[in-house]
Amino acid sequence: MVEVELTSREIVKPSSPTPAHLKKFDLSLIDQLMPPVYYSSIIFYYDLSNSPGNRYTPTISSKMRQSLSQTLSHFYPLAGRIRGNLHVECNDEGALYSEARVDCHLAEFLSIPDLEALGKFRPVPTISTVPVEEAVQVAVQVNVFSCGGIAICVSLLHKLADGTLIGAFAKRWASICNGCYTKQPPSHYYREASLLFPPRSMLPNHASNWLLFVNGSKGRAGRYVFDPSSMSKLKARASSSSVPNPTAIEALSAFMWKHLVQAGKVKSGATSKPSSLISHAVNLRSRMDPVLPEHSIGNIFWKAYAHVDDQAADAASEAKLVELLRKSLSKIDSRYLERMQGDEGVSVISKWLEEAGRLYGKCAPSYYAFSDWCKLSSYEVDFGWGKPGWVSPGCMDLGTIINGAYFVESASKGGAEVWLILDEEEMRALEGDQEFLAFASINPSISGCIMEE
Structure with missing residues (x-):
C-alpha cells in the first residue's frame, strides 16, 4: 500500500x-x-x-x-x-x-x-x-x-x-x-x-435535483483505457444514417452506456430493467454567441439528459444510443441558452430541474453521470520540466460520486481513459463482459512516465 x-x-x-x-x-x-x-x-x-x-x-x-x-x-x-x-x-x-x-x-x-x-x-x-x-x-x-x-x-x-x-x-x-x-x-x-445567469436570493424550485447522483453509497473505482484503434472501431460501430460521423466522445458514451446497462441487469438478476438515463456535462462557453474564453470564471456548463425506456435499454444498438445522445446535446443551442438567461431563465432552469427529477425517479438506479475532460489539453501542462507522462482525475472518492464517470485524454494521442465509480457487484459484471474487454483494457501500466532508476 x-x-x-x-x-x-x-x-x-x-x-x-x-x-x-x-x-x-x-x-x-x-x-x-x-x-x-x-x-x-x-x-x-x-x-x-x-x-x-x-x-x-x-x-x-x-x-x-x-x-x-x-x-x-x-x-x-x-x-x-x-x-x-x-x-x-x-x-x-x-x-x-x-x-x-x-x-x-x-x-x-x-x-x-x-x-x-x-x-x-x-x-x-x-x-x-x-x-x-x-x-x-x-x-x-x-x-x-x-x-x-x-x-x-x-x-x-x-x-x-x-x-x-x-x-x-x-x-x-x-x-x-x-x-x-x-x-x-x-x-x-x-x-x-x-x-x-444572475444570482437569485431564492433558488428555483427543485434546485436539489441537481445533486441527485451525489450520495454516500460505497463503490469501487475503475479505470478503462481505449487505445486509438479501439476508438476508431467504436466510432465506426456507432455510425448510422442519422449520425454518420459520431464524435469520439459520443461513440464512447454510447458504448459505456450500453455495457453499464447490461452490467446492471446482471447485477439485479432481472429479466428486464427500468428505463436508463445518462447525463452529459456540456461546456456552454463554446456554444455562446459570442464564444466565451475557457478562463471565464464560474460554472458555465449545463447537463444534457438522454434516456431509453424499459427493455429497449440493453437491446438498443450503440448507433441508436448515439442518436439519442446527439438529439439531447443539440437541444442546448444558442436559442436555448438565450432562454436560460435573464428573468425567463429562472423558469427555464426550474422546469429543467423538475424534468431531471422525474427522469431520475423513473430510471434510478440505472442513471450514469458522464463528464468529458478530453478537451482540457491536460498533456500540454508544462511547468518547465516537460509535459506530464500521465494525467488522472483526482476526485474519484469511493463514496461520493457513485455511477459517475470521467472521460479523460490518454497518453496515446487519439485514445481515451474512462474513470468510473460503480457498485462493486456491477463493476464485476462490467469487467467480466467479454465484448467490453475487446475494446477496453483494465487499468494498464503507464509507459510514458517511467524514470530510469
Whole structure:
C-alpha cells in the first residue's frame, strides 16, 4: 500500500492585492446550484528527468509557490471566500499549498496504478469538511516520490469552478512557472457567468435535483483505457444514417452506456430493467454567441439528459444510443441558452430541474453521470520540466460520486481513459463482459512516465 506523508502546508496569497472596486464577485445562478465539493480535481505526473538535478528541489518548490501566487492574481476571485451563496468576497485569503512525501518510486506506482491511493495525493477531501464560507477555492498538493518524480494535484471548489476552468487554471499556472506567460493580470476579470445567469436570493424550485447522483453509497473505482484503434472501431460501430460521423466522445458514451446497462441487469438478476438515463456535462462557453474564453470564471456548463425506456435499454444498438445522445446535446443551442438567461431563465432552469427529477425517479438506479475532460489539453501542462507522462482525475472518492464517470485524454494521442465509480457487484459484471474487454483494457501500466532508476 502506498504511504503518503504530509511534509508542509501553507496558505499562498495573490502576488498583487485585489483593487477595492473588484472586491465583490457575484456568483451565477448555476454557481448557486453547485455543492461545496472539490469535483474539479486533476493530477499531473512528471518524472523530472529534464529538470536540474533530475528531482524536486527547494528551488523548484519556491518557484511553484511564487508562480501560484502570480496565478491567483490572474484568477483573483478564486483567492477569495464564498459569502451567503450569493457572491465571493475577493479578500485575497489565498490558496492551500501542500507538499507530501510518497514512499515509493514513480515507476513503481505507475506500473500498476493504485486507484484507491489517489485520494492520498489530494490536498483536501472531495466533500469539504469545513463551512463553505471558510473553504479555500484552490488547493494544491505536490507529492514527491522517492525517485524525485512528482504528482501535482490541483483541486478547485465546484461552487465557482467547473472542469473547463480547472484546465485553464492549470495551464496558466504552468505557463507562468515556465516563463512563457509574461502578461500583466487584467484590471478586471471575466464576469460573464453572473451577467448571463444572475444570482437569485431564492433558488428555483427543485434546485436539489441537481445533486441527485451525489450520495454516500460505497463503490469501487475503475479505470478503462481505449487505445486509438479501439476508438476508431467504436466510432465506426456507432455510425448510422442519422449520425454518420459520431464524435469520439459520443461513440464512447454510447458504448459505456450500453455495457453499464447490461452490467446492471446482471447485477439485479432481472429479466428486464427500468428505463436508463445518462447525463452529459456540456461546456456552454463554446456554444455562446459570442464564444466565451475557457478562463471565464464560474460554472458555465449545463447537463444534457438522454434516456431509453424499459427493455429497449440493453437491446438498443450503440448507433441508436448515439442518436439519442446527439438529439439531447443539440437541444442546448444558442436559442436555448438565450432562454436560460435573464428573468425567463429562472423558469427555464426550474422546469429543467423538475424534468431531471422525474427522469431520475423513473430510471434510478440505472442513471450514469458522464463528464468529458478530453478537451482540457491536460498533456500540454508544462511547468518547465516537460509535459506530464500521465494525467488522472483526482476526485474519484469511493463514496461520493457513485455511477459517475470521467472521460479523460490518454497518453496515446487519439485514445481515451474512462474513470468510473460503480457498485462493486456491477463493476464485476462490467469487467467480466467479454465484448467490453475487446475494446477496453483494465487499468494498464503507464509507459510514458517511467524514470530510469
